[in-house]
Amino acid sequence: MSQDFVIANGHQIATKLPCTIEEFLVAQGLLPRSVVVEYALARAQWWS
Numbered sequence: 001m002s003q004d005f006v007i008a009n010g011h012q013i014a015t016k017l018p019c020t021i022e023e024f025l026v027a028q029g030l031l032p033r034s035v036v037v038e039y040a041l042a043r044a045q046w047w048s
Contacts, residue, residue, distance in 0.1 A: 004017040006024060015024055022032045 003014050005012045005014050007013070008028075013028070015027065019027075021037055025032045025035055
């Protein structure tokens with residue numbers, strides 16, 4: 001069984017999925033209103 005993770009600031013961080021971005025940030029001890037979130041798509045997804 002694979003571990004769920006998110007890549008944040010270039011680091012792979014274990015997390016329980018599914019979760020909202022807010023839930024993830026709070027679990028990391030971050031204030032959701034003080035964080036900038038960028039959604040990155042894999043290159044193949046841009047063309048579909």
